Amino acid sequence: MVKSRVYIVASLIAFSFLIVIIRLFYFQIIERDYFLEYIKKQYYTKEKIILPRGTIYDSNNRILGISVPTVDIFVIPKYIKNKERVAKELSTLIKKPYRTILNKLYTKKHYVVLARGLDKSLKERLLTLRKELREWNIGIIESSKRFYPLGSIAGSTIGFVSRTTGKGMEGLELKYDKKLGGGTGNILVMKDAMGNPFTIENEENLEKSHDIKLTIDSNIQFIVEDVLKEFVKERRPKEALILVVDPNTGDIVANATYPNYNPNRYYRYKNHKNITFHNAYEPGSLAKPFVLAEAIDEEKISFSKKYYCGEGSITVDGIRIRDHKKFKNLTADEIIIYSSNVGAIEIALKLDPDRFYKRLFSLGFGKSTKTFPGEASGLIRKDKRPVEIAYASIGQNWTATPIQIAMAYSAIANGGYLLKPNFIKQIINKETGDIKKPEKKVVGKVLSDKSVEILQKILKQVVEIGTAKKGRSNYFTIAGKTGTAQKYDPKIKALSDEKFYTWFAGYFPAENPKFTVVIFANEPKRIKKWEFIGGGTVSAPVLKKLVDRIMFYYKSKPDKNGGEYGNKNPSRN
Amino acid sequence: MIKDTVIELKRDFIYIKRYIKFWVFFLCVSGTMALYNQYYFKVNKEITDLTHVKNQLTAKNMMLKKDISKLSSPDRIGKIAKRKLGMQPVDYSKVRFIDK
Missing domain, CATH: 3.90.1310.10 (Penicillin-binding protein 2a (Domain 2))
Structure with missing residues (x-):
């Protein structure tokens, strides 16, 4: 009797467990996906x-x-019950x-x-x-x-x-x-019963x-933008930029562009271009130092001889190319210092066309540096006709991006090495704290030691006595070259006498280069009616303001006149 | 009658007593599991709360960093220097370098 009762109770318990197991089997295995979805809807979001x-x-x-x-x-x-409240x-x-x-x-x-x-502090x-409102929706x-x-x-x-x-x-x-x-x-x-994430x-x-x-220094960037703002206010160009690069590493220290935008409100601006990388322009006379470098290496130039630079123009293949002045006779370095078109063309026509174009390509022109998304590559047509060589030598029938110009001039500053421009100083892994520093990338030696030595001397003279003298600083040595390119005017189907690209490209301090600078304006306006628009009158004056401010930020002692200015206080002496 | 029932129950109890170890084991396992479950949920809740606090602090830290950057903006400092303090960009002619 007792045994049978125990068996009955035990069987009942066992049976109950069996039902539970079967039910669990049903929930967990047979209908698993359905119930998972059901629970997700109810408790998960x-x-x-x-x-x-x-x-x-x-x-x-x-x-x-x-x-x-x-x-x-x-x-x-x-599902909002009390909308007003x-x-x-x-x-x-x-x-x-x-x-x-x-x-x-x-x-x-x-x-x-x-x-x-x-603000996340509002969440609580x-x-x-x-x-409080019991509005769960x-x-x-x-x-x-x-x-x-x-x-x-x-x-x-x-x-x-x-x-x-x-x-x-x-x-x-x-x-x-x-x-x-x-x-x-x-x-x-997973949400709790009140619907709050759990x-x-x-x-x-x-x-x-x-x-x-x-690599950008926001203080230098601010100085550069401040100077550019003043320049834009004065000259009202369509586009303008000031680019500052370290010629020894290729690091981009500052890049101020006009137009610019505030990325916090990017959707309010139509134009998101960065003209330093996205646009290519004719470099004008900035090309001349490279023509001279090629002539030096091909040994087709003499610095003791004077070259006849005509009466303000030269005719090549029946096409008359004008100069901005009647220079008559100039030495090779004076051709660059005073930026004679005729002189540069005379030199270029003596060069081997293949080697001349090869030189331009080796300096990084005609191909993107791949530093910035959507970067332009510029355009060089390898046309060997004398008239095309003539125009190429004065930077008129080919285009370059401002970053390419900066790197080519950095090569003059650093002893002839073309570097890849760089924006990254460090990449930091947030979890491990590992720091990756990109190495300096040297594309190649693109200028011979001899040509670098000569160009460095000449470019200093350009700023001291030549076309860029309006940009001369009283305290620091600067080397560089001005450039002016006439824009093509579709209305007259010819090069315009009113619309120009104006450039300055150079580096400072000239003796121990720390910065390469490119100053560019697209269609700057005249301040005075009679004024001549050009790199020397428009872009170079910006340089003066810029160099002193940047060098003071680095607490650099003036290097001009043996640093004499730095130790004298004119107001006291 | 009652006496018979008591005797019968006693016999049942003696029979059940034979399996007492099994019942104790069953109860112990169930109890441990229940306790573990409670502990697990408690720790999980603590982790969630601490993660929440950590997130809040990270968020605050980010906001403070953002504010520091905004306040130390060269544009803002430049404006204060020029407009409020009447400072002017440096002129090298007024700078004296002391060589050591």
Whole structure:
């Protein structure tokens, strides 16, 4: 009797367990996917968020671009019970007009975003408000917003990140998009009974991001932009730029462009170009030192002889090419110092056309440096007709980007080596703290020691007594060359006498070059009616203001007159 | 009648007593599992809370870094120097370098 009762109870218990096991088998194995989906809908929420990217620093560790944590608020309007109260409470909290919020709450859309990019510190208060109002259809999503604390400083160089995709769209943000990480990702969040996110269950597409330290010095960048702003105000050009590069490493120290934009409000600007990289222009007389370098290497020039530079023009293949002055007789160095077109053409016509074009290509012209996204390569047509050689020697029928000009002039400054331009000082792994420093990339030796020595002497004279004398500094030695290129005017189907590109390219201090500088303007306007527009009158004067300010920032002692100025105080002596 | 039932129950109990080790083991395992579960959820909750605090602090740190950069912007400092303090760009003629 006893035994049978125990068996009955035991069988009942066993049977109950069996039912539970069968039921569990049904839930866990047979209908697993269905119930997983069911639970996910009830307790989990998949949220698409903009992921934070790596931070961009300048060379002094000042932040140029940072991802700031934010929150976005959205609602499902049809389920909001008391729209007026929600609008009123949210309006005071997120500081948005009551009417705007209310109108959004009355829209017939299924899903409405009330605010994006709010300060994350508001999240707690928003959650409390939602709890108080018992409006569970107000959604709060954590996100991030790219912020550029220095505003438009170096804007066109840094570029920007899309507000919706979180991906780099322009400039260095685009170039180093993979390294900086970011983009959008999905987070599977488990909610508690009140609908508040409880724990992160799964993270998808969350790429590792790196911080990037640039070679740009925001203080120099500011000085350069300040000088450029003044220049633009005075000359009202269509486009202008000042580029500062370290000729010994190829590091880009500052790059100020006009037009520029504030990446915080990139969507308000139509033009996001960085003309230093995206556009190519005719370099004008900036090409002449390279013609001379080739002539030196081909031994087709004598510095003791005077060359007849005509009566202000030269005719090649029946085409008359004008000079800006009647120079008559000039020595080879004077041809560069006073920038004689006829003299440069006379030299160029003696050169082997193949070697001449090879020289231009070897200096980096005609191909992109691949430093910036969407970079132009410039155009050189290898046309060996004398008239084409003549025009090429005065920089008139070929184009170069300002960065190519800067690197070619850096080669003169650093002893003849063409370097690859560089923006990156360090790439920092945020997790491990590992630092990667890119090495200096030497493309090749492109100028002989002899030609470098001669060009360095001549380019110093250009600034002291030649076409760039308006840019001469009282305290520092500068070497460089001015350039003026006539623009093609489609209206008259010829080169315009009114529209020019004006250039200055050079380096300072001339004795121990620390910076290469390129100053460019597209169609600068005359200040006085009779004024001659050219690199010497327009671009060179900018140099004077720039050099003293930059060198003072580095607390550099003047190198002119043996540093004499630095130790004297004229106001006291 | 009652006496018979008591005797019968006693016999049942003696029979059940034979399996007492099994029941104790079963209860111990269940209890341990329940305790472990509670502990697991407690630790998990703590991790979530700490992660939340960490995120909050990281966010604050980011905001402060952003503010520092904004306040130390050369543009802003330049404006203060020029407009409020009446400073002017340096003129090298007024600079004296002291050589050591």
